[in-house]
Amino acid sequence: MTRLLARYAECIFWMGRYVERAENLARILDVQETFSRDSRGAHDWGVVLDINADRRRFEEKHGQPSAQSVLRFYVLDRENPNSLVSDIWAARENARTLRPLITTEMWVQLNIFYNRVLTLGIDDLAEERLSRLCAQIKDGCDAHYGITAGTLYRDEAWAFYELGRAIECADQTTRLLDAKLLAAALREGDDAAGDVSYWTALLRSAAGYQAFRRRHPREINQEKVTLFMLCDPSFPRSVAHHLAAIEEHLHHLRRRYGLRAASRAIEHLDGLRDDLEPAKVTRVIAAGSVHALDDFIQQSLTELTGILGRAFFGWPSADKAEEPASAA
Amino acid sequence: MRRLSALGGTVFAATANGRQGTATMQAQVQTSGSSQSQPGWSGTFRGYDPGPFYCEMLRSAERSAAIARVAGRLDALPLATLRARAGDAETELYNLGITFTVYSEKDAIDRILPFDLIPRILTRGDWATIERGVIQRVQTLNLFLHDIYHDQKCIRDGIIPADLVLGNANYRKEMEGLDLPFGTYVHINGTDLVRGRDGTMMVLEDNARSPSGVSYVVENRHLMLRAFADLMENVPIMKVSDYGQRLHDRLCEVASPAIEEPQVVLLSPGVFNSAYFEHVFLAREMGVPLVEGRDLFVDDDRVFMKTIAGPMPVDVIYRRINDDFIDPEAFNPESMLGVKGLMRAYAKGNVQLANAPGTGVADDKAIYAYVPRLVRYYLDQDAILPNVETLICREKPALQQVLERLGEMVVKPVGESGGYGITIGPKASKAELDDQRAKLLADPANFIAQPMIDLSVSPTLTEDGIEPRHVDLRPFAVTGRSTWVLPGGLSRVALRKGSLVVNSSQGGGSKDTWVLREDVA
Numbered sequence: 001m002t003r004l005l006a007r008y009a010e011c012i013f014w015m016g017r018y019v020e021r022a023e024n025l026a027r028i029l030d031v032q033e034t035f036s037r038d039s040r041g042a043h044d045w046g047v048v049l050d051i052n053a054d055r056r057r058f059e060e061k062h063g064q065p066s067a068q069s070v071l072r073f074y075v076l077d078r079e080n081p082n083s084l085v086s087d088i089w090a091a092r093e094n095a096r097t098l099r100p101l102i103t104t105e106m107w108v109q110l111n112i113f114y115n116r117v118l119t120l121g122i123d124d125l126a127e128e129r130l131s132r133l134c135a136q137i138k139d140g141c142d143a144h145y146g147i148t149a150g151t152l153y154r155d156e157a158w159a160f161y162e163l164g165r166a167i168e169c170a171d172q173t174t175r176l177l178d179a180k181l182l183a184a185a186l187r188e189g190d191d192a193a194g195d196v197s198y199w200t201a202l203l204r205s206a207a208g209y210q211a212f213r214r215r216h217p218r219e220i221n222q223e224k225v226t227l228f229m230l231c232d233p234s235f236p237r238s239v240a241h242h243l244a245a246i247e248e249h250l251h252h253l254r255r256r257y258g259l260r261a262a263s264r265a266i267e268h269l270d271g272l273r274d275d276l277e278p279a280k281v282t283r284v285i286a287a288g289s290v291h292a293l294d295d296f297i298q299q300s301l302t303e304l305t306g307i308l309g310r311a312f313f314g315w316p317s318a319d320k321a322e323e324p325a326s327a328a
Numbered sequence: 329m330r331r332l333s334a335l336g337g338t339v340f341a342a343t344a345n346g347r348q349g350t351a352t353m354q355a356q357v358q359t360s361g362s363s364q365s366q367p368g369w370s371g372t373f374r375g376y377d378p379g380p381f382y383c384e385m386l387r388s389a390e391r392s393a394a395i396a397r398v399a400g401r402l403d404a405l406p407l408a409t410l411r412a413r414a415g416d417a418e419t420e421l422y423n424l425g426i427t428f429t430v431y432s433e434k435d436a437i438d439r440i441l442p443f444d445l446i447p448r449i450l451t452r453g454d455w456a457t458i459e460r461g462v463i464q465r466v467q468t469l470n471l472f473l474h475d476i477y478h479d480q481k482c483i484r485d486g487i488i489p490a491d492l493v494l495g496n497a498n499y500r501k502e503m504e505g506l507d508l509p510f511g512t513y514v515h516i517n518g519t520d521l522v523r524g525r526d527g528t529m530m531v532l533e534d535n536a537r538s539p540s541g542v543s544y545v546v547e548n549r550h551l552m553l554r555a556f557a558d559l560m561e562n563v564p565i566m567k568v569s570d571y572g573q574r575l576h577d578r579l580c581e582v583a584s585p586a587i588e589e590p591q592v593v594l595l596s597p598g599v600f601n602s603a604y605f606e607h608v609f610l611a612r613e614m615g616v617p618l619v620e621g622r623d624l625f626v627d628d629d630r631v632f633m634k635t636i637a638g639p640m641p642v643d644v645i646y647r648r649i650n651d652d653f654i655d656p657e658a659f660n661p662e663s664m665l666g667v668k669g670l671m672r673a674y675a676k677g678n679v680q681l682a683n684a685p686g687t688g689v690a691d692d693k694a695i696y697a698y699v700p701r702l703v704r705y706y707l708d709q710d711a712i713l714p715n716v717e718t719l720i721c722r723e724k725p726a727l728q729q730v731l732e733r734l735g736e737m738v739v740k741p742v743g744e745s746g747g748y749g750i751t752i753g754p755k756a757s758k759a760e761l762d763d764q765r766a767k768l769l770a771d772p773a774n775f776i777a778q779p780m781i782d783l784s785v786s787p788t789l790t791e792d793g794i795e796p797r798h799v800d801l802r803p804f805a806v807t808g809r810s811t812w813v814l815p816g817g818l819s820r821v822a823l824r825k826g827s828l829v830v831n832s833s834q835g836g837g838s839k840d841t842w843v844l845r846e847d848v849a
Contacts, residue, residue, distance in 0.1 A: 314634055
């Protein structure tokens with residue numbers, strides 16, 4: 001059987017990442033819409049810029065962030081590589097390259113999804129509609145995962161697809177967690193009730209509220225939510241869950257497909273998993289350094305991508321760009 | 329049979345037959361009834377008048393009960409139903425991404441090749457002639473190419489002027505003396521055919537470089553099977569779906585026999601190429617990787633592709649990149665699309681290219697005029713498919729004729745393509761004709777001339793109902809050890825009223841092309 005082209009492996013890795021990125025961005029916008037208000041009830045959309053480390057880039061072009069300008073930037077702006085339109089575009093461009101590999105069903109869904117996203121306009125950003133828009137994006141992404149899981153042949157390509165998704169989603173989960181921390185830092189007059197409702201909203205936006213309640217019926221606070229999001233292997237959007245998935249796929253690549261180059265990535269992953277022991281994370285929470293931990297995880301995942309790039313995608317060994325804008 | 333399902337303890341009865349009819353299937357085609365072509369149409373065909381042209385539906389129906397039956401079914405179908413189905417078909421093409429992309433500075437716009445869902449149907453008898461004719465023509469082109477890159481007997485024997493071959497921009501010195509498996513240069517060929525008023529099929533052009541369009545042949549059929557299965561019921565149509573497999577088989581044939589499982593790849597310029605969809609289609613149908621130049625490299629005169637498991641050898645490359653771009657070392661040094669050193673590997677026989685470099689000599693306009701003579705020269709046969717009458721202006725008596733009939737001729741410069749520099753006599757002004765006359769006298773060897781051809785027409789759905797529109801036909805032939813012709817081909821239709829131009833860039837669309845297995849119904 002023909003071995004997978006290095007370029008295809010990279011494309012399918014990024015296709016998975018971009019869809020995850022779009023979904024998580026929709027989740028972040030949704031939770032901000034609902035909860036990022038200061039004591040006077042005004043939205044603070046600047047937080048979203050901080051989560052994505054986009055504030056400087058944004059302000060250079062658009063000045064002071066407003067609800068309107070931030071939403072336009074993240075939903076419609078095709079010049080912003082981190083907007084929903086750009087994410088779905090990039091996923092679809094990668095899919096276009098991958099058409100000989102992926103199923104027709106996968107391609108058709110992404111193609112239709114993209115064409116629908118293209119029709120979005122400024123009206124769809126109105127406050128009363130935003131939540132529906134986010135739900136549509138999430139639905140489109142979920143349909144993509146479902147069709148992929150149901151139709152894609154399980155060979156190396158599948159492993160790279162899943163690796164891309166898991167790395168992206170783990171990264172995004174830390175950003176979602178940061179949304180709360182950054183918002184709290186910016187806000188005055190934070191109260192306990194506001195806190196609880198915020199954590200609730202955050203869990204809801206990660207589709208984890210019910211599960212959290214079952215796991216922790218009595219109390220909702222920063223420590224428990226943080227542990228849940230980072231360390232609970234049973235919660236499918238937690239970092240721990242994704243790291244386990246990454247490990248499984250790396251082992252597959254090494255054993256089933258004889259790709260010994262996966263070893264280096266496995267070693268790197270072992271280090272990161274050690275740092276996410278619940279006991280260690282609890283100490284980090286107590287020390288008030290969750291934001292730094294989030295940064296560390298993001299950094300480590302970027303390094304993991306670089307290792308995969310050099311081992312499988314034909315990236316040059318000199319460690320250059322963190323990640324290319326798109327493999328398409 | 330009703331199916332039961334349980335959900336949360338409650339038992340539901342599912343609908344009797346899981347599926348619901350689609351909204352557009354309001355009217356079913358009548359699958360029984362009319363067998364012979366009727367003198368008068370009572371339905372959708374009422375008022376349809378092909379004029380003096382050969383009609384691919386009505387005239388062919390005189391020779392085939394099956395075609396007559398299809399015409400009868402179409403006539404019985406309300407125009408609104410046809411339109412609804414046509415709309416669905418277009419949406420489907422768009423959703424499936426069977427598109428070519430037009431790039432502007434800011435946007436990338438996906439366009440579909442317009443699809444007309446009234447099929448063009450060929451009788452078994454017509455097809456038998458076309459098939460034999462195409463095979464003969466491909467055989468001739470391959471013999472000609474082998475000859476010009478070896479002994480050049482056809483030049484020495486005075487069959488063809490030396491300058492047309494050796495002075496041809498597509499002649500590749502690098503090919504001289506190379507021996508190709510089975511003498512096959514043109515592995516994939518498209519022959520453009522037109523049908524005249526009397527029903528004769530004639531060759532208008534050969535496409536021996538990188539003919540495109542075959543993906544539409546197969547996809548159009550898939551589309552018809554979904555949108556119009558009732559029209560096809562009990563009509564014996566030859567299948568086109570195995571093109572990819574047949575192509576793959578033949579490409580494997582030309583690989584070194586020492587290789588058990590030859591690695592075939594399709595080399596594309598990439599997603600920005602307007603024919604990218606077709607490249608995807610071909611790679612998928614053959615089950616081979618779609619590669620770009622950057623996925624390949626040459627080491628020690630062997631070609632490799634870069635995979636996640638390291639370099640893997642490549643044996644056959646179906647390249648959809650022009651000669652000039654395949655190897656920056658041998659040809660255009662600016663090319664980013666090709667593979668450095670590819671021609672060295674090729675010359676050593678370590679990799680096969682389809683089509684071979686240098687086939688462009690054979691499908692040149694100037695050479696075209698000589699193909700009937702080449703058929704006779706190499707095969708000692710008459711051409712089964714005649715050329716359109718072509719006058720070679722470098723030959724004195726022909727030039728005389730052209731000058732006398734200039735007002736009724738189409739004069740084409742031999743070096744140009746894409747319709748540039750053509751003078752269409754009946755449509756030209758006096759000044760233009762005078763200008764053309766002067767050019768002909770100054771450099772007769774640069775021109776060929778053909779009479780205006782009355783292309784056949786095919787009933788086509790237009791805004792004004794069903795109307796005749798001109799069509800051509802491009803059958804595809806694949807050759808390894810032997811030649812196989814895909815039954816049917818791409819029927820292109822000039823959608824503009826009265827237009828003879830079928831090119832997609834100029835308002836052309838396509839139709840599904842049916843070849844009947846038998847003419848009786």
